[in-house]
Amino acid sequence: MSKVSIILKRIMIRLRSLLYLFLISIFSLSTNVRSAEVIPLTVIDAYAPTALWVRVFMNYYLPEVDRRLAETGNYEIDWNRAFGRTVAKTGGVLEALQYGLADIGIITSPYHPDKIPFFNISYVTPLVTKDIGLAARTVDLLIEKYPEISDQTVEDYNQVFLTTAGVIDSYQVFMNQSIDSLDQFRGTKICGVGLNLRYVQGLGAAGVPAGLGDYYNNISTGLTEGTLAWAESAVAYKLYEVAPYMIDIGLGAVTSKIISMNKRSFDRVPEEVRLVLQEVATDYRDELAKETDRRAERSRHEFEEFGGTIVSLTDDQRIEWANSLPNMAKEWATDLEERGLPGNQILRDYMDIMRAEGQPIVRNWDQEL
Template sequence: MKFSKQLHIQGLGMAMAVLMSLPATATETIKAVVIDGYPAKSMWVHEFTNFFIPEVNERLAKTGNYDIKWQESYGGSIVKPKAVLEGIKLGLGDIGIVTTIFHSSKLPSQSLAAVTPFISDDARVVAKAIDEIAKEYPTMQKEFAKQKQVYLATGVVLNTYQLYSKKPVTTASDLKGSKVAGAGTNLRYLEGIGGVAGVRGGLTDFYNMLATGLVDHAMLWPEAAKTFKIAEVAPYMTQVNFGAVNTKTVTVNERFWKKLPDEVKTVLQEVAVEYRDHLANLAMDRAQESREAYVAAGGTIVSMTPEAQKEWADSMPNLAKELAETLDKSGEPGTEIIRAYIDKLSAQGAKPVRDWTVDLN
């Protein structure tokens, strides 16, 4: 009995020693599925893997309270590029990078930059202005809330849309009788030209659309043209400078968000803003490099004169006014939002080719 009692005491001592060596609180592991329909080589996806996720992990590791086990599903493994919004809504993914240009009817206020072309080709300025509008006015967040998701931040991954063609283009009238590929609102840039057919497509489709003759031109940006080897099928880039446009927004499934601890929510929100700025900086850094790569691949850059730019801008319908009126009618401060957004760009030195506010109420 005495020997048994000694073993019992020793056992208790060892157990206490083990317990004392453990951290005060165990780390809670959270599983998160990230989705995007675009391939991993796309800049914003690549940087989500190499910037966003490591930053979140590093900050959570400082307290050790939580750890996220990430499952990254890109390139159509769960959803196609146009289905990320619906995928997050249905819970097919917990976090997603929504390409907002595909959803102008469901996310109208996300088209702010798209409906005000020819103002700024500085991705950093546009990204910050859009995100500030989203924080200052609840309109954008309400739109995502209707889709059962929480808005984190809007990203700009291009410094400016340009026109890529099979033949040289110097003025808008050169497009008459041709077909132009675009995505979402930018197809409306063609409406005032006449004799031009806009063809909707996604970035991953443009190469084949040009190669097969389905279209003669495509509107995209230099970094994407480099990534998808557009010089092979469209050897002329017209430097139109439509401007930087926000196209990527990081959102979180609403049910998933509600279950997250406050510490994790704060980290995700903070890193999303840094990811926004990181993407914008990359877009600007890579713009010139991508132009050079396009030329090296056999492409030729054609300049458009300021007069030709103004002629094209003036031919467009006032898309900004249309958006303002749409939002105003729905009870949102559309006119105020348009003015506030353009004021933010102007305050940073942007000089609009066309004054989109002139016809606003």
């Protein structure tokens, strides 16, 4: 055999070996791909991705779930993103999840004070904290301490609670005219959602129920003179065009969002997927709080840059406003007690945590039980 033939033979043997290794790797990859079970899940909110919490949900929660599941390669989620009233209208996410029209949803809790009252604890304790991260973590801690809260959610509405979240660093009042005295609120009409309308009724203003997407038109058409909102939403929805005066009362942070999952959907997904969905929900809560804080101060500057004016209230005016509020916290605690939940103690626990964290509390709601 010639030297050239020997060299060619060696080359052919090497090529066959490389081809064999290549085919083995391709087969291995295809086997791994085929082994991942695809699980379809529909996620919903009545609000469009314009809303900060939906945007963070899309940009953080969904890809983070995908990333963690990809670490094992056992499961893959086929997400059906149904935001912006595709499945549920404003205030309809709770019922859509209850009846299995979707798998996971972002519920806006103030639309349902009669159905899931616990989740509005920060709404009934205004002028307590502006730390949205602390408020959200505290609500989750209370649910962990009192599991009967989530048990009722499962039993009554066929859902599994994943986490509480919020995007409202502090409610303010946005008006189409400047306010120098609290007496100027008397006789005005102010729109808001659910429980927050009570913030202005003690001042003699009339509350007009509306969704965030309707605030602009309500004010521009003269239906209302103002609205309850927060700085980031005022910029996102261009409220500075129709309500250029931000009355800086600092009513406080509220946890207005609940990430919830249909019970049947939760039960049918494998344990590994359940754990990831729950763990990432908690991380979403914290990520959303960070993003809220990042945008809050910037939004105040942007509000002024777009022609808005921030009207600061004095400490005496804030105290006067606080004292004008009905005792919503006591009503809330009594309602929970009647439902078999320890409402009074839950309220005390919440306020104890806020005091321990050194929050700027104007009214100690638990001391009025």
